Amino acid sequence: MASSMAFKSFTGLRQSSPSTCLETSIFIKPTNTSLRISPKIKAGLTSPKLTGRNLRVAVIGGGPAGGAAAETLAKGGIETFLIERKLDNCKPCGGAIPLCMVGEFDLPLDIIDRRVTKMKMISPSNVAVDIGQTLKPHEYIGMVRREVLDAYLRDRASESGASVINGLFLKMELPKSSDEPYKLYYTAYDGKTGGAGEKQVLEVDAVIGADGANSRVAKSISAGDYEYAIAFQERIRIPDSKMVYYENLAEMYVGDDVSPDFYGWVFPKCDHVAVGTGTVTHKSDIKKFQLATRVRAMDKIEGGKIIRVEAHPIPEHPRPRRVLDRVALVGDAAGYVTKCSGEGIYFAAKSGRMCAEAIVEGSENGKRLVNEADLRKYLEKWDKKYWPTYKVLDVLQKVFYRSNPAREAFVEMCADEYVQKMTFDSYLYKTVVPGNPLDDLKLAVRTVGSLVRAYGLRREMEKIDA
Numbered sequence: 001m002a003s004s005m006a007f008k009s010f011t012g013l014r015q016s017s018p019s020t021c022l023e024t025s026i027f028i029k030p031t032n033t034s035l036r037i038s039p040k041i042k043a044g045l046t047s048p049k050l051t052g053r054n055l056r057v058a059v060i061g062g063g064p065a066g067g068a069a070a071e072t073l074a075k076g077g078i079e080t081f082l083i084e085r086k087l088d089n090c091k092p093c094g095g096a097i098p099l100c101m102v103g104e105f106d107l108p109l110d111i112i113d114r115r116v117t118k119m120k121m122i123s124p125s126n127v128a129v130d131i132g133q134t135l136k137p138h139e140y141i142g143m144v145r146r147e148v149l150d151a152y153l154r155d156r157a158s159e160s161g162a163s164v165i166n167g168l169f170l171k172m173e174l175p176k177s178s179d180e181p182y183k184l185y186y187t188a189y190d191g192k193t194g195g196a197g198e199k200q201v202l203e204v205d206a207v208i209g210a211d212g213a214n215s216r217v218a219k220s221i222s223a224g225d226y227e228y229a230i231a232f233q234e235r236i237r238i239p240d241s242k243m244v245y246y247e248n249l250a251e252m253y254v255g256d257d258v259s260p261d262f263y264g265w266v267f268p269k270c271d272h273v274a275v276g277t278g279t280v281t282h283k284s285d286i287k288k289f290q291l292a293t294r295v296r297a298m299d300k301i302e303g304g305k306i307i308r309v310e311a312h313p314i315p316e317h318p319r320p321r322r323v324l325d326r327v328a329l330v331g332d333a334a335g336y337v338t339k340c341s342g343e344g345i346y347f348a349a350k351s352g353r354m355c356a357e358a359i360v361e362g363s364e365n366g367k368r369l370v371n372e373a374d375l376r377k378y379l380e381k382w383d384k385k386y387w388p389t390y391k392v393l394d395v396l397q398k399v400f401y402r403s404n405p406a407r408e409a410f411v412e413m414c415a416d417e418y419v420q421k422m423t424f425d426s427y428l429y430k431t432v433v434p435g436n437p438l439d440d441l442k443l444a445v446r447t448v449g450s451l452v453r454a455y456g457l458r459r460e461m462e463k464i465d466a
Contacts, residue, residue, distance in 0.1 A: 047362075047369040048179060054079045054366035056204040057359060058184055059162075059352075060169045060217050063091065063146070064345050065331025066210035067153025068105065069352035074161035076360030077367070081202060082157055083186055085168045090147045091312055093231070093345070094267045094274060096250070097142040097149075099428040101346045111148050113270040115140035116250045122296065123411035124255030124404040131414055134421040139428055141250070143267055144345075153349070166190070167200065169211060172220040174325075179369060182207055182326070206326040206370055208355055210348070213313040215333035224320035226335050228313040229262065229342070230283045232290045233276030235269070238304035245300055246273055254407040257292040261401050262342065264293030266300070272307060278342060280316055314342060318390075328375045330355050338390055340397040346430060347386070354378050389430070 055078050059070045062084025070082040096116075101107065117140050119131040158164045166189045173183035182204050187197040209217025213228055238246075246268035258264035264277040275297065277289045294301065318335035322328065330336070331348030338347070355378040360366070362374025400410035413419055425431075 047371050049368050055363045055369065057206045057208065058083060058202060058204040059208045059210055061210035061212060061333065062154045063150050063210060063212065063331060063348060064153060065348035065352035067150060067157050068349040069208050069210060069330060069356040070157035070162040071153065071160050072353050072356035073359060074157060077365035078360060078363065080162040081165060081204065082154065082162050083165045083167050083169050084154065087166055088147060089150065090308065090310060093146045094265055094276065095144045095146060096267065096343065097144055097345050098430055099139055100430055101349065102142055105349055111152050112142040112144055114143040114248060114268045116143055116248055118249040120249065120251045121411050121414045122251060122253045123408050125408065127411060129411050129415045131420055134417060134424055143269060145269055169216055172207065172217065178371065181205055206359060209327065209329045209333045210331050210352055212332045213315050215329065217327065218319060218329055218333050221321065221324040221327050223322065223329060226319055227280060227316040229278045229280040229316055230286050230311060231276060231278040231314050232286045232311045233274055234290065234306050235272050235308040236275055236301055236304040237272040237307050238301050242300060251297065253293055253296045254411065256404055258296060259289050264296065266297050273301060275301065278314060323372060323375045323379055325372050326370055326375065328355050328378060338393045340393040351382060354382055
């Protein structure tokens with residue numbers, strides 16, 4: 001690592017916590033049609049068996065969703081192709097991953113830059129609340145660089161038998177019958193044909209679109225549009241003396257100055273910090289919000305040097321269509337980013353794996369052609385397991401990110417130990433944690449009180465300004 005404050009490498013070690021995320025026992029019947037339980041399509045073992053070859057599946061996109069999908073497919077006996085445009089891609093991403101992902105995806109500790117055990121939530125009036133007091137000794141939030149995590153997952157897919165292609169996916173020709181292949185057109189970059197690359201065609205039996213918010217696979221199946229946020233991030237290398245402060249701490253800033261509908265962040269990496277913000281409603285002002293985030297954190301990042309600037313769209317809700325025939329969308333391409341927190345890495349990898357598992361199962365380990373019913377099993381499992389999480393975070397964003405008084409109340413509420421425990425348990429293990437009814441009632445009363453005080457303070461400030 002370039003900085004003396006970076007964690008030492010632990011090559012080959014694995015997280016010793018349970019290897020799977022806890023499952024939620026809560027299920028709420030969804031009313032939002034953008035994330036609905038898909039209707040069941042009857043299907044028996046009627047798909048034709050393949051002779052002389054195994055099922056061929058292309059995964060478009062080599063991020064966490066694509067890497068996890070390709071590895072699962074290859075291990076399951078599928079002839080797998082993973083097409084990624086930029087193998088050194090650095091997506092603008094806070095890079096936070098939950099503890100359960102380390103164990104569930106068997107991630108080595110040396111790809112985790114920092115293990116965050118403390119967080120500061122900072123209100124519009126710069127009131128700071130320390131979060132993390134309820135964490136157990138082994139619990140932490142992992143901080144990764146996307147170029148490191150993505151490359152690791154792709155390499156593991158390759159080691160499992162997937163063919164990783166450095167190429168730009170261009171378009172897809174849909175089959176005219178249920179047993180015809182999909183034709184994928186892409187530009188291959190092999191280092192021999194120069195920067196222009198070489199046009200190629202690949203025939204496959206099924207396609208997984210893991211190619212992000214601007215998914216060309218989604219466009220190919222008319223998956224529909226969704227609202228999106230713009231995330232803007234600067235990687236800033238700060239002096240070692242200041243990096244000490246961020247050794248195991250992350251900061252989140254809320255306020256109209258840093259974002260009218262999201263938050264600003266300072267997340268620690270190996271030898272620098274990632275400073276960023278995002279917005280859905282005021283995209284043209286994103287650089288103004290980024291400047292405000294830097295100003296809010298100025299005393300802690302002063303003397304730093306910007307080493308990289310990144311921007312990227314982030315989906316705000318699932319697409320209207322996520323499966324069509326033998327094509328499925330996962331990760332950002334499907335719209336799997338949570339509101340309020342803006343988290344997407346775990347859900348990308350998880351959706352890629354779940355989709356691939358459905359294909360492996362439906363094809364009997366690559367021996368049979370799959371159909372839409374097989375892919376819809378992935379959607380049914382996904383919606384049942386994670387819809388409550390998305391709904392809860394959607395409600396929280398609408399309640400607490402709508403104004404500065406609401407944000408002041410939110411930060412005040414974050415000081416509550418019960419809130420911290422519920423929040424971290426839900427985040428670290430990816431489940432909506434059922435609360436204690438009495439404590440929930442007390443929390444509701446405190447929340448209303450915080451909102452009333454915050455709005456009362458705003459009225460008094462308006463009188464003074466007048």
